[in-house]
Amino acid sequence: MSIQVFGLPVSRGIAIGRAVLVASSRVDVAHYFVEPEHADEEIARLRRARDAVAGELHALKRDLPSEAPGELAALLDVHLMLLHDETLADATKRWVQERHYNAEWAVSAQTEVLVRQFDEMEDEYLRERKADIEQVAERLLDALAKRQPKIRLEGGARDFAGEDPLVLVANDIAPADMLHFKGGVFTGFVTDVGGRTSHTAIVARSMDIPAVVGAREASRLVRQDDWLIIDGDAGVVVVNPSPIVLEEYRFRQRQSELERARLNRLRHMPSVTVDGQAVELLANIELPDDAAAALEAGAVGVGLFRSEFLFMNREGALPDEDEQFEAYRAAVQAMNGLPVTIRTVDIGADKPLDRLTLHELRHEHALNPALGLRAIRWSLSEPAMFRQQLRAILRASAYGKVRLLIPMVAHRSEILATVEALARAKQQLKEAGQPFNDVELGAMIEVPASAMTLPMLLKHFDFVSIGTNDLIQYTLAIDRADEAVAHLYDPWHPAVLRLIADVIRTSSRAGKSVSVCGEMAGDVGFTELLLAMGLRSFSMHPSQLPAVKQRILRADSTRLALGLDSALASDDPCAEWQRIVSRGVGRVH
Numbered sequence: 001m002s003i004q005v006f007g008l009p010v011s012r013g014i015a016i017g018r019a020v021l022v023a024s025s026r027v028d029v030a031h032y033f034v035e036p037e038h039a040d041e042e043i044a045r046l047r048r049a050r051d052a053v054a055g056e057l058h059a060l061k062r063d064l065p066s067e068a069p070g071e072l073a074a075l076l077d078v079h080l081m082l083l084h085d086e087t088l089a090d091a092t093k094r095w096v097q098e099r100h101y102n103a104e105w106a107v108s109a110q111t112e113v114l115v116r117q118f119d120e121m122e123d124e125y126l127r128e129r130k131a132d133i134e135q136v137a138e139r140l141l142d143a144l145a146k147r148q149p150k151i152r153l154e155g156g157a158r159d160f161a162g163e164d165p166l167v168l169v170a171n172d173i174a175p176a177d178m179l180h181f182k183g184g185v186f187t188g189f190v191t192d193v194g195g196r197t198s199h200t201a202i203v204a205r206s207m208d209i210p211a212v213v214g215a216r217e218a219s220r221l222v223r224q225d226d227w228l229i230i231d232g233d234a235g236v237v238v239v240n241p242s243p244i245v246l247e248e249y250r251f252r253q254r255q256s257e258l259e260r261a262r263l264n265r266l267r268h269m270p271s272v273t274v275d276g277q278a279v280e281l282l283a284n285i286e287l288p289d290d291a292a293a294a295l296e297a298g299a300v301g302v303g304l305f306r307s308e309f310l311f312m313n314r315e316g317a318l319p320d321e322d323e324q325f326e327a328y329r330a331a332v333q334a335m336n337g338l339p340v341t342i343r344t345v346d347i348g349a350d351k352p353l354d355r356l357t358l359h360e361l362r363h364e365h366a367l368n369p370a371l372g373l374r375a376i377r378w379s380l381s382e383p384a385m386f387r388q389q390l391r392a393i394l395r396a397s398a399y400g401k402v403r404l405l406i407p408m409v410a411h412r413s414e415i416l417a418t419v420e421a422l423a424r425a426k427q428q429l430k431e432a433g434q435p436f437n438d439v440e441l442g443a444m445i446e447v448p449a450s451a452m453t454l455p456m457l458l459k460h461f462d463f464v465s466i467g468t469n470d471l472i473q474y475t476l477a478i479d480r481a482d483e484a485v486a487h488l489y490d491p492w493h494p495a496v497l498r499l500i501a502d503v504i505r506t507s508s509r510a511g512k513s514v515s516v517c518g519e520m521a522g523d524v525g526f527t528e529l530l531l532a533m534g535l536r537s538f539s540m541h542p543s544q545l546p547a548v549k550q551r552i553l554r555a556d557s558t559r560l561a562l563g564l565d566s567a568l569a570s571d572d573p574c575a576e577w578q579r580i581v582s583r584g585v586g587r588v589h
Contacts, residue, residue, distance in 0.1 A: 002240045005222075007190065007215030008486055009235035010201035014253045015188025015210040016246070017165035019226045019239075021112060021219060022173075029104040029141055033185070034096070042096045045103045049143035053083055056139070082136045087114060104144050111137040112224040167230055169222045173200050188230040190218050190237050195479075195486045202469070202519070203286065208543035212237055214486060263546035267298030271549050273531065274556040281549060282341075282539035284517060288327050291334035293542045298549070301339040303465065303539025304405070304517040305331055307389070308345045321388045328396035335400065341442065341465070341539075342393050343405040344386070346375045370470075370479060375408035375444075380417050390425035394436040402437070405465055407444040415443075415460045444517075446470035451499045454506045464507050465539070468518030472496050491520055492574035501533045501568060508534055515539050527551040529567065529577055532560035 022031055034042050061076045082088060088110060095106035114133050168189035187209070194200055194213030204211040210232030212218075222228065222239055229238040229249045238245060271279045282303030283294035287310075294302060310319050310327055319327075332340050379386040396402055406418055422441065429436050440462040445451050451471070457464070468491065473480045475496050478489045490496070500516070507514035515537035520526045522540030524547050530538070531552070538548060563580035570576035 002238065002242055002245070003221065005190070005215050005218050005237040005239065007212040007218070007235050007237065008194070008196050009232055010194070010196050010213050011204040011207075011209055011211040011232045013188070013208070013210035013232045013256060014249050015165075015167050015228075015230040015232070016249060016253065017167040017187050017228060019169050019222045019224060019228050020166050020186070021109070021222065021224050022168060022170040029108050030102060031105045031108075032102050033100050034102050036100060039096050039100060042103050042106075043093050045144060046092060046096070046106070046140075049103070049140050050083060050089065052143045053136070053139045054080060057083070078132055079136050079139075082132060083140075088133070088136070104141055107137055107140050107144070109224050116223050167228050169219050169228070171219050188232065190215050190222075190228070190230055192216055192219050195482060196489060196519075202541075205519075205522070205541050205543070208541075260546075263550060266546050266549050266553070267296070269298075269549070269553070271300075271552050273552055274554065275558045277531075277536065277557045279531070279552050280515070280537040281545055281552075282339075282515065282517075282537065283542045283545065284539055285331065285542075288330035288334060290542070291331050291340075295335065295338075297542035297545040299338075299542060299545060301341070301401075302331065302335060303341050303515055303537070305340060305342040306346065307342055308347050311345055311347065318385065321392045324389060324392035325395045328393055328402070329399050332396050332400035332402060337400055339401040339403055341403040341405050342396075343407055343444070344376065344379055344389055344393075346407040347378050370473065375446075376406050376414055376418065377408070380414065380421075383421065386421055387425050387428070390422055391429055391434075394425060394429055394439065395434055397437040397439050398435040403440045403442055403463070405442045405444060406461075407467070408446050408470070409443045409457065410447050410449045412456065415457065419460060445503050447474045448499060451503050454503055455510070458507065458510045458512050461512070463513040463515070464503065466500060466503055466514065466516045466518065468496075468500065468516060468520040471499065471518070475499065491523075491526070494568070494571065494573055497529075497573050498568055500530075501564070504530075504533045504535050513537060522548060524548055524551050528555050528560050528581060529564075531555055531557045532564040532567075534561070 057076050057080050091113070092103075092106045092110045095101045095109050096103065099106075101109060111133060118133065165187045166185050168186045169191075170189070171192045172194065173189065173191055188211060189204070189209065190212045191200070192215055196213075201211065201213055210230050212230055212232060212235050215237060218237060222237075227240050227246075229236075229241050229246070231238070231249070238249070241249070271281050273279065280300055281298065282301045283290075283297065283299035284304040284306070285291060285294055285302055286306050291302065305328075307324075307328075310324060328340075328342060331342075373381060379389070390404075393402060393404055404422070409415060409418075419441075426436070441460070442463040442465055443450065443457050443461045444467045445454070445457075445464050446467040447470070450457060454464070469480060472478070472489060472491055472493070476488060476490065476493060478485050480486075480489055500520075504514050514535065515521075516530060516535060517539040520530070521538040522544035527538075527548050528551060540548060560581075563577070567573045567577040567580065
């Protein structure tokens with residue numbers, strides 16, 4: 001039966017494939033792909049685990065006391081029979097042979113299939129026998145865990161998936177874990193929780209993967225290996241679609257690919273408005289390898305290198321100075337002389353370190369992690385780590401143009417402490433004979449306090465970058481990762497737009513460069529409005545550059561500016577701005 005599940009659209013596009021449910025069994029298991037040549041070894045692990053469980057069950061049966069009820073011995077016999085039943089044993093092997101799942105994942109996947117089959121049985125007694133399946137599976141997983149350490153899910157080579165494409169279904173996916181899917185087998189994903197501007201959603205957009213989050217019961221309604229359509233434009237997941245619906249979405253997929261190819265022809269054209277205003281289009285990246293995609297998309301630099309992703313998904317110590325330096329240098333060299341803006345680590349809220357889990361950040365250690373120890377506050381609380389990162393960034397500046405960006409600045413004391421730490425890092429490098437160049441120092445404008453006291457900040461910084469995601473969150477008191485209040489997260493709110501316009505105006509009058517690196521920069525619905533505000537530097541995910549450039553090439557910023565005051569003064573800026581542009585003001589068709 002075909003059903004639809006509704007959530008929040010966070011990354012555009014259509015994905016079609018078979019469902020892979022992550023950690024859907026009762027036991028938290030490892031999920032990873034094994035190399036095809038190692039499939040036999042994985043099957044051998046399954047066999048050894050099965051033999052170990054069989055030995056345990058035989059031992060339990062042998063050691064039953066004489067007064068034990070006969071039903072207990074019968075139950076152990078049932079578990080032994082299930083252990084060797086082909087619907088569990090042979091089918092589990094096929095997950096390894098055909099999908100190249102690791103042993104734990106194969107057991108979990110097949111258990112899910114069998115449990116669903118038992119749930120559909122009309123006989124109540126038979127339905128309840130699913131507990132026996134789950135108990136045997138848990139014994140198998142326990143036996144496997146003794147022989148193999150758990151590791152995170154990683155995307156494997158494209159041919160691991162067999163003939164069918166795969167889509168990921170999970171309760172949630174950590175932002176750092178998303179990076180493992182680059183070049184992997186998954187064509188899209190859906191999660192039960194999350195918001196439009198959670199960092200998981202942001203990374204999905206940066207990877208250009210269709211995604212729907214906040215779908216509530218998706219991981220319970222979807223079965224292992226179901227066919228799914230993920231509509232990242234509408235926020236809809238179609239489970240087991242009919243042939244007609246499937247063909248309609250495949251047609252939409254092809255149309256989207258054609259449109260993308262058409263836009264890509266613009267990537268090397270200069271970004272200039274109709275009235276001759278040059279506009280800088282930069283890229284947001286998470287890792288040094290992303291620089292290649294930025295250049296391919298036509299970016300003229302990196303406006304935001306999220307350095308925190310170097311610190312996440314690590315089992316051991318945090319990256320030392322040399323490891324960070326190598327990563328920053330790789331990104332700088334890959335950009336071939338174009339500027340690279342590196343943001344110091346922005347840990348906290350929905351981007352925890354492994355040594356501080358998301359659960360700890362959200363509950364035990366902070367009532368509200370978005371208002372707690374994060375970003376520059378965390379860096380200043382770890383002065384040795386902070387100076388280490390500053391030295392690594394400064395050393396990378398010897399290989400190209402580097403700009404340093406400080407996140408979530410709000411207090412004068414934070415500014416002075418940051419400037420002092422930077423001066424100390426420079427002095428340490430001079431004493432060590434390490435080469436570096438002067439770097440421009442910038443501030444992220446992410447809280448209303450920094451927007452409202454901008455003249456004070458500009459005395460200490462060379463440029464500013466508006467982080468619209470957090471600015472909206474803090475202005476409207478909305479947790480951007482909480483789907484329960486996601487409908488209140490409104491970038492068109494009059495207060496938000498007036499703050500952004502004030503920051504752009506104040507920075508420009510002071511002769512300081514200003515850019516927007518949040519989600520609004522890559523949303524074509526805001527391109528003309530930001531141009532009207534005077535913005536001339538946008539930083540976004542590489543995949544969003546062509547569509548934004550097309551809007552810029554068709555825009556007349558002088559004429560657009562004539563309608564700005566009317567929009568900002570309106571109680572409904574979105575409707576007012578749409579009315580203005582619908583009259584053809586500032587837009588060339």
